[in-house]
Amino acid sequence: MDLLNNLVLGFATAASPYNLLFCFTGVILGTLIGVLPGIGATATIAMLLPITFQLEPVSSLIMLAGIYYGAQYGGSTTAILINMPGESSSAVTAIDGYQMARKGRAGAALAIAAIGSFFAGTVSTILVAVFAPPLTAIALQFGSAEYFSLMIVGLISSIALAHGSVVKALGMVVLGLLLGLVGTDIYTGTPRFNLGILELSDGLNFVALAVGVFGIAEILRNLENEHDRDVTIKKVSNLLPTRQDWKEMTAPILRGTAIGSALGILPGGGAILASFASYTVEKRISNTPGEFGKGAVAGVAGPESANNAGAQTSFIPMLTLGIPANPVMALMIGAMIIQGIVPGPNVATEQPALFWGIIASMWIGNLMLILLNLPLIGLWVKLLTIPYYMLFPAIIAFCSIGVYSVNSNVFDLYAVAFFGLIGYGLAKLRCEPAPLLLGFVLGPLLEEHLRRAMIMSRGDPMTFLNRPISLVLLLLAAAVLVVVLLPSIRKKRDEVFVEE
Numbered sequence: 001m002d003l004l005n006n007l008v009l010g011f012a013t014a015a016s017p018y019n020l021l022f023c024f025t026g027v028i029l030g031t032l033i034g035v036l037p038g039i040g041a042t043a044t045i046a047m048l049l050p051i052t053f054q055l056e057p058v059s060s061l062i063m064l065a066g067i068y069y070g071a072q073y074g075g076s077t078t079a080i081l082i083n084m085p086g087e088s089s090s091a092v093t094a095i096d097g098y099q100m101a102r103k104g105r106a107g108a109a110l111a112i113a114a115i116g117s118f119f120a121g122t123v124s125t126i127l128v129a130v131f132a133p134p135l136t137a138i139a140l141q142f143g144s145a146e147y148f149s150l151m152i153v154g155l156i157s158s159i160a161l162a163h164g165s166v167v168k169a170l171g172m173v174v175l176g177l178l179l180g181l182v183g184t185d186i187y188t189g190t191p192r193f194n195l196g197i198l199e200l201s202d203g204l205n206f207v208a209l210a211v212g213v214f215g216i217a218e219i220l221r222n223l224e225n226e227h228d229r230d231v232t233i234k235k236v237s238n239l240l241p242t243r244q245d246w247k248e249m250t251a252p253i254l255r256g257t258a259i260g261s262a263l264g265i266l267p268g269g270g271a272i273l274a275s276f277a278s279y280t281v282e283k284r285i286s287n288t289p290g291e292f293g294k295g296a297v298a299g300v301a302g303p304e305s306a307n308n309a310g311a312q313t314s315f316i317p318m319l320t321l322g323i324p325a326n327p328v329m330a331l332m333i334g335a336m337i338i339q340g341i342v343p344g345p346n347v348a349t350e351q352p353a354l355f356w357g358i359i360a361s362m363w364i365g366n367l368m369l370i371l372l373n374l375p376l377i378g379l380w381v382k383l384l385t386i387p388y389y390m391l392f393p394a395i396i397a398f399c400s401i402g403v404y405s406v407n408s409n410v411f412d413l414y415a416v417a418f419f420g421l422i423g424y425g426l427a428k429l430r431c432e433p434a435p436l437l438l439g440f441v442l443g444p445l446l447e448e449h450l451r452r453a454m455i456m457s458r459g460d461p462m463t464f465l466n467r468p469i470s471l472v473l474l475l476l477a478a479a480v481l482v483v484v485l486l487p488s489i490r491k492k493r494d495e496v497f498v499e500e
Helices: 002-014 017-035 041-052 057-082 088-102 106-139 144-160 166-180 206-224 243-265 271-285 298-313 315-321 327-338 346-350 352-372 377-383 388-407 410-428 434-456 468-485 487-499
Strands: none
Touching (some): 017 041, 041 327, 057 298, 057 352, 088 271, 088 298, 106 315, 106 352, 144 468, 206 327, 243 271, 243 315
16 A cells, blocks of 8 residues: 555656656657767766756656666667667667668567567566665665675676776776765865865765766767768658567567566666677577577567666666666766755655655656657657767757856866866776766765774774674675686676677
C-alpha cells in the first residue's frame, strides 16, 4: 500500500503541467543530442548544470533524467539510418541496424529499437520503484564506516568497468580524489591545496570541472575529427514489424532488459556495457550466429533494450545511496548539491515528492519518446546536415554564459578552459575521464565518513573490519580488484573494449 501511495504522489508530481514541460524538454533535447554524433548526454548535462540552479529541484532533475534516457533513443536513429551512432551505447545497434536499413528495412529496425527501448524502460522503471524503498531503508541503518566501505566498492568497480588500462583508470580516480580535497579542511577550517588562490577556498567548482572535462574537451575532439557527413538515405517506410520480426525480437528484448537492468546498477556499468553484453549473449545463443552483422533482428532488439534498461536502473544507487553508477549520475548528484539537497537515503524520507516524482517521470518520458521519435525521424536526420563548425561556437558561448551565471565569477571561466585542455589531454593519452569525475564527487564524502568513523572509534582503524556490513563491502571491493587483475579476466576485458 505504501508503494501505491508513493507512486500516486510521484505521478501527481511528475504530471503537473510545469514538470511535464521539463520532462518533454528533456526527452526532446536528449533525442536531439543522441542523434547528433559527438556531443553525448554526459557533455550536454554538464553544460546544462548552470541552468538547473535557476529551476525547481524536481523540474531540473526530471529534465536531466529525460536528457539521459532520451539520448539512448536518439542514438539508435542515426546508427540505423547512416551507420553513425549518436551515442556510444548505440555503436552495437549500428552493426545490424544499418544492414537492415541497407536491405530496405530501416522502418522495421527503427520500430524494433523503439519498442525494445520502451519495454525495457517500463520494466526498469518498475524495478527502480520496487527496489528503491528497501535499499533506502537499509541505507538509513548505515554508519560512517559502512558508507566509507560502500564508496570504496563504488570506486573500485568504476576502475574495473572503465575503458582501457586498469592502471590509467586507477590514476584517474586518484586524481579525482585529490581534486576533491582542494579547498578548506572540513574539520579544522585550514586552507589546503589552493595554491594561495582565494577563489579556491571553497574548493573547485563542480560545474566548471564537469563542463571543461566533458563539454569543452569533447568539442576539441570533435573539431580534430570533423568530417563531412553523408546523410543521403532512402525514405523510411513500413514502420510496423512483421510477424516474423515479433517472433525473433521478443526473447532478445526480454534478455536485453534483464542484462541491462542488472548491469545498470553496477558502478561504471550502465548503458554502454549493457549493450555490448547483450549483443555478445544474443550472438552466442543464436542458432544462426552467421546472421549477426548482416541484419539480425536480435542484434538490434537486444542491445537497444539493454542500453535503455541500464540507463534507468543506474538511478537506483544514485537515488537510494547517493552513490553515482556512472558519470551522468555523478552530474545528477552535482545538480542535487547545487540545489542544496544532500544526496543519499534521506532524500526519500525528507523529499518524497522529488524522489518519487523522478521515478514516475521516467515512465512518462518513455511514453513521450515512443510517441514522438518515429514521426520526427525526418527532422532528426535533417539536423545532421548542420556543419559542426557552425555548432561549436554556439555551444562554447552557451557553456560560458551558464558557468558564469552560477557564481558570477570570472575565475570559473578560466577553470573551464583549463579543465577543457586537461580533458582533451586525457583523451589523447587514452585516459577515460569518467573515473576522475566519480572520484571528485565521492572524494569529499569519502574523507568525511573516514574521519568521522575514526573519531567515533577513537582512532582505531579496526572499526572498518569490526562492523559486519563494512567488512563485507571491503572484502567485495578487494575481490573485484583481484578478479579484474587476473590475466584471463584482463584479456577478456580488453577484447570487449577493443571491440567497442
